[in-house]
Amino acid sequence: MFGLLFFILFTPGVSEFLCTSSDLEMSYTFCDSTAHAFTFNLTPCSIMNKSVWKAALTWIPRSDITFLKIVFKVWYDGAKALHWKEVLCSGVDDEYAACGTLKGETIATAFDIKGARTKFPKGNYNVILQGFSDDSENNMLMCLNFTMIVKQDPF
Numbered sequence: 001m002f003g004l005l006f007f008i009l010f011t012p013g014v015s016e017f018l019c020t021s022s023d024l025e026m027s028y029t030f031c032d033s034t035a036h037a038f039t040f041n042l043t044p045c046s047i048m049n050k051s052v053w054k055a056a057l058t059w060i061p062r063s064d065i066t067f068l069k070i071v072f073k074v075w076y077d078g079a080k081a082l083h084w085k086e087v088l089c090s091g092v093d094d095e096y097a098a099c100g101t102l103k104g105e106t107i108a109t110a111f112d113i114k115g116a117r118t119k120f121p122k123g124n125y126n127v128i129l130q131g132f133s134d135d136s137e138n139n140m141l142m143c144l145n146f147t148m149i150v151k152q153d154p155f
Helices: none
Strands: 005-009 016-020 024-030 037-043 052-060 068-076 079-089 107-114 123-132 140-150
Touching: none
Parallel strands: none
Antiparallel strands: 005 037, 016 024, 024 140, 037 052, 052 107, 068 079, 068 123, 123 140
């Protein structure tokens, strides 16, 4: 079943249902208190037997992006499953198009997510995605809290 995951995030603190299919349900909220102009599309709204998802992102940042550190945390049925940090923009020889974007400019990009690397067992996932404008993680640009319910095992 092919579905479309599409959401526009403008209002902080409001939980929004994103998509549902026979094997997946997703919703989101902001984990910071500031409104954002942000959209994200993911096709299909399914995790079963999909090796590549098509994603599109549009974001209008509230500050210049000369430095960008991403912190990605995943909990599976209440237990911490992943904690990953990566500096995407350092201000020197950056490879991502978003690097160098000025406050108020629109970032619009499309990319593939290779899902075959991860098999998600049935259960409840909580995913926190944070973006910081400094390495010390004091200046948060954005924080998203996703809830993902996987309805069936991929095995």
